[in-house]
Amino acid sequence: MYLSRFLSIHALWVTVSSVMQPYPLVWGHYDLCKTQIYTEEGKVWDYMACQPESTDMTKYLKVKLDPPDITCGDPPETFCAMGNPYMCNNECDASTPELAHPPELMFDFEGRHPSTFWQSATWKEYPKPLQVNITLSWSKTIELTDNIVITFESGRPDQMILEKSLDYGRTWQPYQYYATDCLDAFHMDPKSVKDLSQHTVLEIICTEEYSTGYTTNSKIIHFEIKDRFAFFAGPRLRNMASLYGQLDTTKKLRDFFTVTDLRIRLLRPAVGEIFVDELHLARYFYAISDIKVRGRCKCNLHATVCVYDNSKLTCECEHNTTGPDCGKCKKNYQGRPWSPGSYLPIPKGTANTCIPSISSIGNPPKFNRIWPNISSLEVSNPKQANVCDNELLHCQNGGTCHNNVRCLCPAAYTGILCEKLRCEEAGSCGSDSGQGAPPHGSPALLLLTTLLGSASPLVF
Numbered sequence: 440m441y442l443s444r445f446l447s448i449h450a451l452w453v454t455v456s457s458v459m460q461p462y463p464l465v466w467g468h469y470d471l472c473k474t475q476i477y478t479e480e481g482k483v484w485d486y487m488a489c490q491p492e493s494t495d496m497t498k499y500l501k502v503k504l505d506p507p508d509i510t511c512g513d514p515p516e517t518f519c520a521m522g523n524p525y526m527c528n529n530e531c532d533a534s535t536p537e538l539a540h541p542p543e544l545m546f547d548f549e550g551r552h553p554s555t556f557w558q559s560a561t562w563k564e565y566p567k568p569l570q571v572n573i574t575l576s577w578s579k580t581i582e583l584t585d586n587i588v589i590t591f592e593s594g595r596p597d598q599m600i601l602e603k604s605l606d607y608g609r610t611w612q613p614y615q616y617y618a619t620d621c622l623d624a625f626h627m628d629p630k631s632v633k634d635l636s637q638h639t640v641l642e643i644i645c646t647e648e649y650s651t652g653y654t655t656n657s658k659i660i661h662f663e664i665k666d667r668f669a670f671f672a673g674p675r676l677r678n679m680a681s682l683y684g685q686l687d688t689t690k691k692l693r694d695f696f697t698v699t700d701l702r703i704r705l706l707r708p709a710v711g712e713i714f715v716d717e718l719h720l721a722r723y724f725y726a727i728s729d730i731k732v733r734g735r736c737k738c739n740l741h742a743t744v745c746v747y748d749n750s751k752l753t754c755e756c757e758h759n760t761t762g763p764d765c766g767k768c769k770k771n772y773q774g775r776p777w778s779p780g781s782y783l784p785i786p787k788g789t790a791n792t793c794i795p796s797i798s799s800i801g802n803p804p805k806f807n808r809i810w811p812n813i814s815s816l817e818v819s820n821p822k823q824a825n826v827c828d829n830e831l832l833h834c835q836n837g838g839t840c841h842n843n844v845r846c847l848c849p850a851a852y853t854g855i856l857c858e859k860l861r862c863e864e865a866g867s868c869g870s871d872s873g874q875g876a877p878p879h880g881s882p883a884l885l886l887l888t889t890l891l892g893s894a895s896p897l898v899f
Contacts, residue, residue, distance in 0.1 A: 469788060472743055472757035486758060488740040488780035488788025493584040496577065496732045497546045499747055504542055505572040511558045511724070512539055518561050519722035527721050531558055542573075545727045554728045556592035562708060562723035565715060571725060573703040575732065576608060579752040580764050583696045585733035587662040592726035594658075594709030595650055598624045601662055604700040611702060615662055616645035624706075632666045640667050641695055658728075664696065683782035697737060703730075740780025740788060741765035759793035768793035 472489035475482050504510065511518070512533030519527040532538040540558035547555055562569040587601070599617040604610060618624035627645035635642060649660040665676070672682040686693045708723045716722065736745035738754035742765050746753050756765035758780070759772040768777045774794035781789040834846035838857030848857035 469740065469782070469786075470743055472741070472790070486790035486792050488782060488790055489743045489757065490738060490740055491735045491743055491745045491754075493733055493735050496581055496734045497575075497730060499579075499752055500546075500575045500577055500732070501750075502542050502545070503574045503576070505574070509559050509571050510541060511560045516561060516563075517721060518558075518724055519719060525719075527719070540726070545573075545730050554592065556726045556728035558592070558726040559705075559724050561721045562715075563720050565717060565720050565723070568706070569708055569723065569725075571705040573705070573727075574608065575701045575703075575730070577699060577752060578607065578750075580605075580697060580699050580737040581734045581752075582737050583664050583698065583732070583734040586664050586666075586731075587701070588729070588731040589660045589703065589727060590729040591658045591660070592728040593724060594711060595660055596705050596708055596725065597650060597710055598706035599650070599660070600704040600706065602702040602704060603698045604702070605694065605697060606699065608700045613643050614701075615643065617650050617660060618645060618647060619650045621645035621647055632663045635667070635670070637670045640670050641691060667695075680785045683785060683788075687782050701732065736764075738765045740782070741790075758790050771796055 469488050469490045470492065471487055473484050473486045476485045510533070511531035515530060515532035515534070515538075517527055518529050518531060519525070520529060530538050531540055533541070540556055542557045544555040545557045559569070559571055596617070597619045601614040601617070602611045603614045604612075616625050616627060618629075621627045621629040625645050629647045630642075630644040631646055631648055632644070635644070668676060668682055671685050672678045676682075686696075705725050708725055710723065736742075736752055736754055738745065738756065739760070741758045741760045742754040742756050744755040746755055753763050754765045756762070758765075759769050760777065761767060761769045766777070772793040773796045777793060778791040780791050783789065834840050834848070834857050838846040838848045838852065840846060846857050848854070851861060853861045
């Protein structure tokens with residue numbers, strides 16, 4: 440199952456959306472990893488930073504409750520309607536589908552009426568705390584692209600913490616605190632996201648905005664991703680270049696929106712008043728009808744497709760990278776250290792493609808297996824050779840790769856990869872260099888120079 444459209448559909452959509460959309464979409468770029476372009480020398484690959492499209496990530500998670508027996512219905516019990524402690528004829532029974540409220544109902548389609556929901560057991564053991572941990576796991580690093588939204592069927596809890604993990608649940612850190620009284624519950628002054636700025640966007644806050652028990656529209660809790668994006672991209676997220684630049688250069692900011700797991704810690708149910716009514720404890724419980732988590736697989740800007748197979752998400756890596764997150768170079772493509780792609784320059788970014796290893800450069804018959812994008816490259820004149828086609832090697836000494844096929848050298852240098860001083864060719868470098876001095880650079884340059892200088896044509 441693919442999280443991304445086919446590349447051809449992407450290309451069509453980009454063309455159409457550029458006409459129809461007056462403003463950029465939040466993650467509207469980076470939906471192609473490479474494309475073929477035509478140059479004077481023929482058709483070559485143009486590589487770009489790329490990422491999967493944003494999607495509903497709740498379709499791919501696993502949910503775990505702690506304590507595991509906290510869901511209502513085993514044994515069956517009655518509970519009271521919220522706001523009316525005297526209407527206590529509602530029943531939860533795990534053995535009857537119509538009366539059961541299992542955890543998966545937090546993630547089903549919510550177009551039905553009445554809504555479906557997960558529900559905890561009631562607070563019948565008061566004053567022992569009624570606390571529940573709901574852990575959402577992806578077994579994959581994901582990047583959040585929209586607000587996390589939790590819709591309660593009961594009143595919103597008086598105390599709650601949203602936490603995140605970046606190491607598959609081994610360690611946790613708070614994302615946000617929620618309380619009717621932040622100072623009393625967590626010894627924190629209450630704040631909202633609107634109180635933050637670019638400089639304090641990573642601050643962990645406690646908000647009282649979402650913790651009122653029984654008022655109108657009191658069922659929804661947000662963790663505001665887009666409001667934080669807006670500090671860099673503007674109120675309508677028009678200046679995405681600014682946000683991309685910050686994500687590129689500030690690792691802590693990028694990690695802030697990255698998770699492997701989320702944990703909802705429900706610490707105290709909605710009471711709606713100062714004291715708990717001990718005569719009607721069946722009115723106190725947690726019930727969640729919907730959780731929305733929108734994001735994308737983290738592929739380090741090296742893939743547009745994320746595959747869900749055998750209950751596991753994996754990036755389909757491009758740019759000669761591999762791994763669940765495209766986090767390393769393929770075998771035989773470790774010619775330079777692996778690096779994530781870069782969003783900059785807008786709009787194509789920088790692919791940071793893995794290049795062939797020096798040790799993988801063998802005799803000519805092996806080249807077809809190492810560089811499959813090159814079907815035939817004949818070389819008879821070293822100065823006209825396609826030396827940087829498909830990013831085989833880099834131009835040296837400040838040289839630039841022209842049209843992906845040849846090096847343009849600074850005035851003082853010459854050679855296939857700008858690896859020689861011009862004075863060496865003229866024999867005027869003095870006694871230290873001499874005419875017979877070997878080319879500067881690595882053994883790979885020496886090998887390539889030898890091959891390209893041979894009298895007979897070389898076919899890759």
